[in-house]
Amino acid sequence: DVKVTQSSRYLVKRTGEKVFLECVQDMDHENMFWYRQDPGLGLRLIYFSYDVKMKEKGDIPEGYSVSREKKERFSLILESASTNQTSMYLCASSLFRNEQYFGPGTRLTVT
């Protein structure tokens, strides 16, 4: 079975802090994704990567950056956390773009 793990299930940070969310997959998938999920808005794509060191912006990249130095690891970075970035963050990986395997999510609260 594909396993996608995320570094934390729950995280509380202060406004202005730099936040790192890490995601690791164990199936040698080319594609990796970061989403955020908010009530009433569904899942929104922040960034995705289709190869090591490659990245593309999703629909809401503002305020975020990503890093993919190794194939199995995809990191989401909030350079200066703000309260409007309080959300559930979901990482996913896939071999074929549409069949994505999701991690358990990180619920981030920025105070």
Added chain:
Amino acid sequence: LAKTTQPISMDSYEGQEVNITCSHNNIATNDYITWYQQFPSQGPRFIIQGYKTKVTNEVASLFIPADRKSSTLSLPRVSLSDTAVYYCLVAPSGGNTGKLIFGQGTTLQVKP
């Protein structure tokens, strides 16, 4: 990018068949239709994918008419554990072209 439209919510009873329809009028020739299921506090889970006509697996069936402007996810004999949010997704299957869009999904509530 093809935008999808699906009902916000649906109710059903245990043992019934549930059909959730997704509209995607601007679907492109190389787009596939994929459905995901999400339980509370969990990430979405891939259910089924198709390109045209009918696809069936152990979980669900997917019906796609010839014009591909809509699709219907069919869940046979639902149980309480099928209560979840169901997302319809339209995008190319391979490569790195295009972006992925999850809509708001359909919240299915199965009642006893």
